[in-house]
Amino acid sequence: MLDKILNSKIWATLFKGYGFLFLGFLYLPLGLIFVYSFNANSINMAIWTEFTFDWYLTIFGGASSQSSFDAAFTESPDRIFEVVKHSVIVALSASTVSTVIGTATAIALARYHFVGKRFYQALLVLPMIVPDIVLGIALLIFFVGAGFKLSLLTIIIGHTTFLSSYVFVVVSARLAGMDTSLEQASADLGAGPITTFRRVTLPQIMPGVVGGFLLAFIISLDDVVITYFIAGVGSQTLPLFILAMMRRGLRPQINALAVLLLLFTFVIAAIGLYLRSRKS
Amino acid sequence: MSFLKIASAHKAYKTPEGGLIHALDDVSLDVRNNEFLTLLGPSGCGKTTLLKCIAGFEDIDSGEISFEEQSLKGVPAHRRPFNTVFQSYALFPHLSIANNVGYGLDVTGVAKGERNKRVEEALELVGLAGFGSREPKQLSGGQQQRVALARSLVLKPRVLLLDEPLSALDRKMRENMQIELKNLQHSVGITFVFVTHDQEEALAMSDRIAVVANGKVQQLAAPTEIYDEPANEFVANFVGTSNIFSGKVVAKDGALLTIETANQRQVLATSDRFGRGDHVELVLRPEHLKLAPSGNGIPESCIDGTVEASVFVGSDLHLHVDVGKGRTAIVHHRHNRGDDGERIEAGTSVKLYYSPNAAHLIKAIGR
Numbered sequence: 001m002l003d004k005i006l007n008s009k010i011w012a013t014l015f016k017g018y019g020f021l022f023l024g025f026l027y028l029p030l031g032l033i034f035v036y037s038f039n040a041n042s043i044n045m046a047i048w049t050e051f052t053f054d055w056y057l058t059i060f061g062g063a064s065s066q067s068s069f070d071a072a073f074t075e076s077p078d079r080i081f082e083v084v085k086h087s088v089i090v091a092l093s094a095s096t097v098s099t100v101i102g103t104a105t106a107i108a109l110a111r112y113h114f115v116g117k118r119f120y121q122a123l124l125v126l127p128m129i130v131p132d133i134v135l136g137i138a139l140l141i142f143f144v145g146a147g148f149k150l151s152l153l154t155i156i157i158g159h160t161t162f163l164s165s166y167v168f169v170v171v172s173a174r175l176a177g178m179d180t181s182l183e184q185a186s187a188d189l190g191a192g193p194i195t196t197f198r199r200v201t202l203p204q205i206m207p208g209v210v211g212g213f214l215l216a217f218i219i220s221l222d223d224v225v226i227t228y229f230i231a232g233v234g235s236q237t238l239p240l241f242i243l244a245m246m247r248r249g250l251r252p253q254i255n256a257l258a259v260l261l262l263l264f265t266f267v268i269a270a271i272g273l274y275l276r277s278r279k280s
Numbered sequence: 281m282s283f284l285k286i287a288s289a290h291k292a293y294k295t296p297e298g299g300l301i302h303a304l305d306d307v308s309l310d311v312r313n314n315e316f317l318t319l320l321g322p323s324g325c326g327k328t329t330l331l332k333c334i335a336g337f338e339d340i341d342s343g344e345i346s347f348e349e350q351s352l353k354g355v356p357a358h359r360r361p362f363n364t365v366f367q368s369y370a371l372f373p374h375l376s377i378a379n380n381v382g383y384g385l386d387v388t389g390v391a392k393g394e395r396n397k398r399v400e401e402a403l404e405l406v407g408l409a410g411f412g413s414r415e416p417k418q419l420s421g422g423q424q425q426r427v428a429l430a431r432s433l434v435l436k437p438r439v440l441l442l443d444e445p446l447s448a449l450d451r452k453m454r455e456n457m458q459i460e461l462k463n464l465q466h467s468v469g470i471t472f473v474f475v476t477h478d479q480e481e482a483l484a485m486s487d488r489i490a491v492v493a494n495g496k497v498q499q500l501a502a503p504t505e506i507y508d509e510p511a512n513e514f515v516a517n518f519v520g521t522s523n524i525f526s527g528k529v530v531a532k533d534g535a536l537l538t539i540e541t542a543n544q545r546q547v548l549a550t551s552d553r554f555g556r557g558d559h560v561e562l563v564l565r566p567e568h569l570k571l572a573p574s575g576n577g578i579p580e581s582c583i584d585g586t587v588e589a590s591v592f593v594g595s596d597l598h599l600h601v602d603v604g605k606g607r608t609a610i611v612h613h614r615h616n617r618g619d620d621g622e623r624i625e626a627g628t629s630v631k632l633y634y635s636p637n638a639a640h641l642i643k644a645i646g647r
Contacts, residue, residue: 190359
């Protein structure tokens with residue numbers, strides 16, 4: 001009886017409708033940002049006046065062709081370039097260091113037995129579930145207490161603390177799926193531990209390592225909460241910069257900037273997903 | 281000089297529940313140069329553990345493993361002159377077949393020219409010439425098996441360790457590989473230590489078989505001896521099918537013994553190792569029990585029974601015969617074409633004859 005109702009056409013249509021609604025809920029806001037980033041109306045973003053590329057142009061230093069454009073609505077390209085550079089430096093450094101630490105830890109925990117292994121494992125996952133705001137405050141207290149001057153370096157160190165956990169989880173999953181007899185076979189054929197790591201283990205877990213790196217990279221790139229606490233004067237990152245722009249009102253250039261950030265993240269996430277899904 | 285020698289090896293594992301499993305319990309074994317030795321036993325008996333300890337993937341707790349009088353204690357796997365063929369083959373998925381086979385030569389720094397020549401030779405040896413540029417996953421199970429063999433043999437090891445290498449193959453392929461492996465061992469002149477749980481495989485291929493159970497070597501002997509003269513009840517039951525009857529020797533006439541079984545039957549056996557009054561286990565192979573006397577004048581033993589079930593398996597008719605007191609004897613009766621009229625139904629009374637020479641006696645345990 002219930003089967004019949006659930007299989008009926010009306011239900012099928014309703015479920016389909018619900019599915020579309022849900023997807024709309026997820027993606028319409030992103031779509032709106034995308035659409036409004038081409039809207040020439042600089043006073044009220046929500047009212048469409050005409051199509052323009054100018055918001056993108058101004059990001060890269062182009063001059064606006066329209067009279068309604070006001071310097072007060074745009075940030076200087078130099079400033080934007082500076083914060084983007086900060087973000088990329090932080091994301092690259094933090095994810096590189098995290099990849100090395102996370103991968104090494106994953107291998108240690110997967111291949112060796114030692115006292116307190118379970119405890120160590122739990123400690124490694126903890127930074128992922130500690131609320132960002134707590135981690136941010138804790139890092140700030142630590143840096144101030146330890147006499148660090150807040151700078152890009154403190155952001156890199158701060159990001160590394162929790163990004164290592166992400167890399168650890170991704171690489172661990174890859175290691176768990178790897179046949180341990182491959183390493184035994186390598187040793188059996190005369191390869192020492194370092195050769196075995198270089199020639200067998202690393203190529204086998206490479207998709208996981210690269211995937212972990214890319215995941216760390218995009219998380220670092222858009223982190224606001226933790227960065228907010230540990231960024232010093234002159235070390236503002238792109239997300240913090242956008243946040244600061246927002247304080248002075250919703251301005252159309254933000255849309256263009258957000259779309260660019262979104263596209264960049266999509267590309268990196270797509271590469272990461274592709275590598276992770278690839279079977280050995 | 282002894283070749284590969286295992287002396288009083290012990291190894292125990294902790295179970296997650298806190299118990300101890302004795303994977304190796306005082307194992308001593310002398311592997312001879314150039315022989316095909318099989319470690320045969322049920323799963324979990326310790327045979328694979330022994331292989332891993334020889335290969336150097338695991339350490340024994342006590343005892344000694346030595347090769348040509350040199351102790352292997354503390355010698356890591358990559359410095360031992362042995363190579364292993366893994367049950368899962370363990371081919372490197374990211375390397376081509378040629379690079380898999382050449383791996384051992386590459387990491388030990390063999391010159392490019394010689395390396396390529398030896399890889400070619402090894403692939404030819406296992407019948408895979410021209411497969412070098414393929415990927416492991418493009419090959420069938422049997423072919424991967426051969427690559428694993430080539431990868432080990434190319435290094436000319438002193439001992440080749442094989443961990444149930446045929447278990448993943450289908451029956452036909454397995455029988456072909458048994459013959460090939462045996463021939464290969466002869467032609468390359470390398471000692472093979474072969475682990476299996478398949479008794480037919482062991483009997484077919486080995487120069488000697490070590491039957492392993494509960495972490496101990498139960499018997500180490502040539503295949504015919506293992507089959508004809510099992511050292512104990514475990515070996516008798518594990519290798520082939522056995523009918524085992526407990527009894528006591530009540531009379532002795534030269535080598536001919538009369539044994540009284542628990543069923544108060546008197547049966548005959550030939551042995552010079554037992555005397556009057558000894559408690560023994562009488563082991564009779566199903567193919568030695570006949571439904572009619574041979575009529576060649578040798579005194580034969582005869583057991584009465586009733587057929588409980590008869591199973592036709594093609595070459596043989598397997599009879600389960602109740603011989604009294606709930607004991608069942610299994611008889612393999614050779615099937616002759618056109619014998620349908622003689623097909624023996626359940627409930628038929630039969631007499632089972634055997635020659636005393638066919639009976640094997642083992643010492644009853646605990647008497």
